[in-house]
Structure formats: C-alpha cells, structure tokens
Amino acid sequence: MISYVAFALLSVFFLNCQSKTEDTQTMKPTITKEAYGTLADGQSADLYTLTNADSMVVQITNYGGIITKWMAPDKNGQMADVVLGFDSLSAYVKNNPFFGALVGRYGNRIAKGSFTLDGKTYPLVTNNGPNHLHGGTVGFDKKIWKAEEIQGDSTVGLKLTYTSADMEEGYPGKLDVTVTYTLTNSGELKIDYLATTDKPTVVNLTNHCYFNLTGMKRDVLAHEVSIKADSLVAVDATLIPIGKLIPVEGTPFDFRTPKPIGARIDETSDEQIKMGGGYDHCWVINRADESMLKVATVTDPESGRTLEVSTTEPGVQFYTGNFLNGAVSGKGVTYTKRMGFCLETEHYPDSPNQPQFPSVVLRPGETYNTSTIFRMTVK
Template sequence: MKQTIFCTLFYLLSLGFFSCQPKQEEDKTVEVPEEIKSNLTVNTSFFGTLPSGDTATLFTIKNQDNMEVKITNYGGIITSVLVPDKDGKMEDVVLGYDNLEGYLKSSPYFGAIVGRYGNRIANGKFMLDGKEYPLAVNNGKNHLHGGLVGFDKVIWETEIEKKENSVALKMKYLSKDMEEGYPGNLNVEVIYTIDNENAIAIDYIATTDKTTHVNLTNHTYFNLTGDVKRDILDHSLMLKADHYLPVDEGLIPTGELRNVEGTPFNFKDFQKIGEEINASNEQIKLGGGYDHCWVFNRQTPNDLEILGELKEPTSGRVMQLFTTEPAVQFYTGNFLDGKITGKMDKVYNQRFALCLETQHFPDSPNHPDFPSTVLKPGEKYESSTVYKFSVEKEVGN
C-alpha cells in the first residue's frame, strides 16, 4: 500500500501537479523549430497575469531594418511598433501600455483584435433568419466592438512560423455559441506577419457551425511623430473614398452614403487632419471630430489594394494602408481625455492618435442594403490588411 502511494506521488510530481512555482513565473517561451532559418529574430517574454490566473506572453519580432513589433496573445494586442524616421531614429508609433496591468485596468481597445463585430450595432440587437438576437450593450444603448468581453479581452492560442524573410504569429480562438449574444461556434484565426519591407500584414480567417455575423478588425492607435511627441493634427491623410457614412447622435449610420465633395470628409487628396477637424459641420460635431466610416473606391472586390496613406511631416514617416475590406473607420482619438498615462509615462490627450480600422460597415446587420456580414456554415470568412511603413525626406500635404 505504501509503495503504491509513493509511486502515485512520484508520478504526480513528475507531471508538475505539486509545483511550488507561482503561475506568473511559468516558462511561456514558444519553441521555434531550429531547422527553420530566418533573418528576423523572435523573442518571447512574460507579460503579466490575468485575474483568472492565466498568463500573457509578449512576442518581440525584429527585422533586418531594425523595425521592432511587439504583440501579446492577450487580445492579440500590438503593444509597440518601432520604425525609423528620416534620420534613421527608431521610435514607437503606436499607443499602449508597458505591461498587461494597464490593458486590464483601462484600455480603449489599444492595438487589439476586435470581434465578433467591429464597430457599433444599433440598440444591441439584430434579426437573423427570422430570430432576434440581443447582444451585450456597452456603448450607451448600443453594442460596440464585440461586447463586454470581446476578442480584445481573451487569451489567444499562438504559434510561430518563421520563413526566410518574414515571421508569422498565428493566433487562434474559439468563440462559443451565444458568446456575447452571437449564434454559432466561431473558429477564428488571426495571422500577424512581419517582413523585411517594414510591413505588418494581418490576415483574418473564420468559420462557423451556425449562421452568424462577423466583422473583424484591428484597433491600433497610430502617432507617426514617434514616442507621442504631439497630437496627430499635422499628419496628412489620403483615402481613396468618394463617400462616407453619416451617423446619428449615437454614431450609428443613418443608412445614407454621402459624397465627400465639398465637405470636411474629403481626403481623396492628401489633407492635413487638423485642417477641418473643428469645422462647423453637423457630422463633425456629432463625432467630436472624425469617427466615421469611409467607403473605398475599389478596383476589384476582395483584392488587396492600397487604399490609404498617412504622412507625418517632421519625422518623414509614411504609413501605407492596403486592405481587402470595403471600408475603413477613421477615428481621431476624440475620446482620449488625458486620464490615461501610457508607455514611457506619456499622457494621452485628445487627438494624440488616430485609428484606421479596415472593416465592413457599422451596423450592417440592421441595414440589408449594406454589404453583408453574414457567415454561414460551410463558408469561410477571409480578410487581409497591411500597414506598411517607410520614410520620405520631404512630406507634402
């Protein structure tokens, strides 16, 4: 009998059941096959512990140009992007926190994967196949960015794939049937790929076992001045879009596609963001600045096209936007109010960053004339977006 107990205890100890190490000190290193050669480097480190006891890992990827991208498997958050300015100085061009605690305490979706549905759904509900689905209401009377516990607040299973000139982080998550009110078990894969061309590619893939709605995006806040030196009002933006979606007081689209000509929403040619951000315009007042969806002039549906470009004159940094999506939500950090202190003890004031969230239209489930976001069993949701960084010596407006 004593021998049996001793053997059982030895077996359990070998499995680590009685480990005295605290959970936050667990080795979260992800093994990379030695036979795969790459000229990019990948490092992993402990990022923090959730209230549940789960731990988050931080992945740091550096390319030949010394561009450095940090991503955590908590929410798939891009926490840092270091790229050179026109003099070769490396600086961080995205907002966020130095550790997990900041994201857990208060985060307006900094750098995160957003889902199941990016943006707003009116009154927190939609009809699908004759049935009404109530959703979590977390933005006034509306549903925003997937609800109370969206994809930005979960741990994603992550694998590393190294190639000669790129590194991919493959993140997977199972969103269970009726999570936040959405029908169907949704298998989601988001692949971040960093290459030697200073590009961050994001590929989204999803399948479901019940008909549902899906609209995935990334919510990174950009400031190309580097290390958040000032607001983004001197940045110049170009969007290949003839129309945008007007909104009501709850920032829900009215259903109209309005021409940008003769309005502050005309970014068909490069325009300084601050030029008309305070214009006497009803839509500007409703958004507190820009917080609207622009509809792209696409050459071919679903092809990866360059549809936007952002420039910052002092640093010379440029960011090109490629996407397969029909639209982009351009948001100018209007709700940042100085109450958040982020990385390097920087205080994030109003309009200290902007978001370019590629996506389908907000509230599409309640607008049958908008491009459909319905995903059915047997179908595959696929979407791609690329943010590519470069510099130029003289940046025009």
Template sequence: MNIDKRDINGKWNEYTLTNQHGMSVSVLDFGGIITKIMVPDRNGNIENVVVGYKDYSEYQQNPNYFGAIIGRVAGRIQGAAFELNGETYHLAANNGENHLHGGPEGFHQIIWQVTPFEKDAEVGLELKHTSVDGEAGYPGNVDITVTYTLTNDNQLVLAYEAKSDQTTPITLTNHAYFNLSGDLKHTIKDHYVTLNSSKFVELDEELIPTGKILNVEGTSFDFRGGRVLGDGFNDHFEQNKIADSGYDHYFIFDQTNEYSATVLDPESGRVMTVTTNEPGMVMYTSNSLGEELELAERSSCKYLGVCLETQASPASLHHQGFPSVVLKAGETYQKETVFSFMVED
C-alpha cells in the same frame, strides 16, 4: 529575423517580432494587443508609432481598445440586437443602448493561443480562438485565426480567417492607434491622410449610422487628394461635431487605387500605407481620449492617435446598401490588411 518572448505579470506573454532592418512589432497573447511598433524616421531614428500603456496591467480593462483584435463584430450594433434568418438576437449593451466591439467580453478580452513562426524573409504569430455558440449573444461556433506577419520590407500583414457552423455576423479588425511622429511627440493634427473613398456613412448623435451614405465632395471628409486630419477637428461641419470634433466614421473604399489609405507625418518623414481587401474602414481620431492615462511615453490627450479600422459595416444588419458582415455557415471568412512603413526624403 528574430522572435522574443517575455512574461508579463505572470499572466500574459508578449512576443516581439524583429526584421533585419530593425523594425519590430510587439504583441500580447491577451487580446492580440499590439503594444509597440518600432520604425525608423527619415534620419534613421527608430521610435514607437502606436499608443500603448506604460503599466501593462492597464490592458486588463483597456476601455479604449488600444492595439486589440476586435470581434465578433467591430463597431456599433444599433440597439444591441439584430435579426438574422427571421430570428432576433440580443447582445450586451456596452455603449449606451448599443453593442460596441463585440461587447464587454469581446476578443480584446481573451487570451489567444499563439504559435510563432519564422520563414526566410518574415517572422510572425498565428493566434487562434474558438468563439462558442451564444458567446456575447452571437449564434454559431466560430473558429478564428489571426496571423501577424512582419516582413523584411517593413510590412505588417494582418490576416483574418474564420469559419462558423451557423450563419453569424462577423467582421474583425485591429484597433491600433497610430502616431507617426514617433514616441508620441505630437498629436496627429498635422498627419496628412489620403483615402481612396468618395463616400462615408452618416452618423446620429449616438454615433449610430442613420442609413444614409454621404458624398465627401466639398466636406472635410474628402481625403481623395490628401488633407491634414486637423481640418476636421472643429465644429464647422455637423458630422465632425457629432464625433466630438473629429472623425469616427466609416469610409467606403472606391477600390481603384493600389493603397486604400496613406498617412504621412511631415516632420518625421514617416509614411504608412494601408492596403486591404476589406470594403471600407472606420477612421477614428481618438476624439474621446482624455488626459488621465499614463502611456509608455507620456500622458494621454485628445487626438493622440488615429485608428484605421479596416472592416465591413455593422450598419448592414439594419440598413440596405452597406457592406455585409454576415458569414454563412460553412463558408470561410478571409480578410487581409497590410500596413507598410517607409520614409519620405
């Protein structure tokens, strides 16, 4: 097990965690950004399975949120406002008239305090930040700890903890774009995904939840038995069309299986499972990713990565029946998501 630290442009630090099987995860203190995850394919070739910039200075803006911690609230908040305990709070509108991923100065834009740690069978990083009352328009002083742990079982564990002195919305996630082909050799069109979800959230033209929860049965959103992502890269189903011929939707987990999600790249043999105590996740298939970005291995393009953003639903701030994002004063927010990597023969 090993932890390396290197200076980036005299401004940031990048930490690389390596286990005894050669798997490694690289993380910036800026935004808690995962820059690389190196894992073997079925032939033992160790390659990167996340999307990242070639020039690290590009992370300063990072409009696609590559690899970053997202907060206070992951996702879109309708009208950049919400009501809580009879009071209306106004947030920055950075996605049309709506608030997206904590606003323009969200957790993806801060330098986290990082403490590395090493144990017998794991290495990791503890990232801390205090979000002050009124930051981005949210109430309460919130102490946040995000822990990245790499185990010798080729698991990356993301643990989130937060406490606030006022009741406030919070749901944290990581915005890594996964591509199991290795070094971005192919798009994710043929990635075979299984989701433990029979319901998803309907979106309007602005990608804001309408308040309706739809059944996946008979649609390209039914991943319960597994299907390739390319099934949804078309305009045949209205909800795929709204998401620019892809997916950008919240799936509510059925909570009956060991894994909430499984992703397989048949060519490389890489398999990634997702296990979480979150009630659901947004699956985003990089539908709006253009061709102008210079990434670590190639130029960017549509469908180059899939984000599996485990979280509660910000739609709960405006509609009944959605997993709540509200953390009460004095209570502890504790969530965990485990990404496990293996290969299929």
C-alpha cells in the same frame, strides 16, 4: 591622381557598404517570446517580439492580440515607438480603450444592441450609450489567444487562434478564428483574418491600433492623410448609420488628396463632424473588387514617417482619438484628445441591421477571409 593609400581606403569602404547591404538582404527576421503577466483567473499571457532585417520591431501579446509596440525609423534613421499603449499587462486589463487590439466578433457599432438573422432576434450588451460596440463586455480584445510562432527566410509571424463559444456575448454559432500577423523585411505588418462557424452568425474583425507617427511627441493634427474614398457612411448622434452614403466632396471628409488631420476637424457647422466630435466615421473605399488595394496613406511631415494601409475590406473607420481625455497614460505619455489616429479596415457599422450594406453574415461551410497590410515607410 588618387594615391594608392586613398584608393585602398575607398575600396575597403565600398566593400564594407556592399557587405552591410548583403547582410541586410540575407539576415533572417527573428521572433522571441517572454512572459507578460497573469490575469485574475490565472491565465498567463506572453509577449512576442518580431524584428525584421532592418531592425524594425513589432511587439504583440496573445492577450487580445494587442500590438503593444512598433519601433520605426524617421527620415534620419532615429527609431521611435509609433503606437499608443501601456507598459504592462495589468494596465491593458484595467484601462485599455482598445489600444492595438483585435476586435470581434463585430468591430464597430450595432444599433441598440440587437440584430435579426434568419428571422430570429439576438440581443447584445449595450456598452456604448444605447449601442453595442466592438464585440461586447468581454470581446476578442480581452481573450487569451493560443499562439504559434512562424519563422521564414524574409518574414516572421505570429498565428493566433481562438474559439468563441455559441452565444458568447450573445452571438450565435461556435466561431473558430485564426488571425496571423506577418512582419516583412519591407516594413509591412500583414494581418490575415480567417473564421468558420457551425451556425449562421455575423462577423466583422479588425485591429484597433492607435498610431502617432511623431513617436508620441505631440498630437496627430499635423499628420497628412489621404483616403481613397468618394463617400462615407452617414451617422446619427450615437454614431449609428442612418442608412445612406454621402459624398465627401466639399466637406471636411474629403481626403482624396492629402490634407492635415487638423485642417477641418473642428468645423462643427458640418453636421457629420458635429456628430463624431471630429473624425469617427467609416469611409467607403473606391474599389472594383475584393482584391488587396492601398486605401489610405498618412505622413508626419516632420519625421517623414509614413503609414500606408492596404486592405481587401470595403470600408475603413478613420478615428482621431476624440474620446481620449487625459484619463489614461502609458509609455511616459498622457493620452489626451487626438493623441492618436486609427484606420480600422472593416465592413460598415451596423451592417447586420442595414440590408443595403455589404453582408457580414457567415454561414456554415463558408470561410470569413480578409487581409490588411500596414506598411511603415519614410518620405
């Protein structure tokens, strides 16, 4: 028979547990702001810390909309930073290989730095071999965005706005862009992209976060990946689409069931693996419409940390840090080859020059509107 004292102690224990659960459910997420540094032209950047009810922390700066930190728990509740990045604004300005950044006007590559729209050819800078990459020399990742804090009962957010002038980096049209980050109490970071233009233009916005679910303890080759795609966009040696889709079945690109990143990443007998030096390709999502759809899942078996990616986009560029070479470091880590992976939700590379691909043309009176959700969980 349980004693009165033991019963009382058990009652207190269960009441405390119930109280903690209720506190978590009713606790409001928070957002704070601090100065982050000054650019050479005198513009100031700020750093925003978003914290949800479970103490998950995401830090974002209005310089480039960069996600600088994401603190997430492992299966034992131990928190660690799961995104590659640097310790200061100056390091992002000097070194950044697009760590955590908003990318635009056009994420990914455009062949030979030009495209034709409505019969007119627009030359762009070639900043990636013979091709144009991620919006040019001073793309959206290097701009100071106007920031507005958003406080909700169960969510917290940061709204970023920027107006790209007509012909900035060679792109036609004045483009008004709004990107909203929203952190939820269920571990989701939702990114909503909106844009309008006063002239016909092309737009393909994405986020270039590099993840490492071990907390940067080791490379990502043991991470297990699944991608909801039966085909991918075939590319040439400069990673420009050759105009056709190829099936993933029987190739190192088949992630329809979970497989470790490192299982077949070095099979250079595969022509596409050889082209990318590993994975740096756009998978074509299996979808019936443009609704939100879970398209990829990545798990670190040791920590149990799991990233789920959902999007309204038709493709996802899966990149495995093939060009990281140890030349840059941050957060006490040297970023060597395959230290991080990206899942860049997007339209296909070089779509402005590939009329058979889904269109990336935005015209006056239309609204560019896409969304992506990164959800961090534990298995």
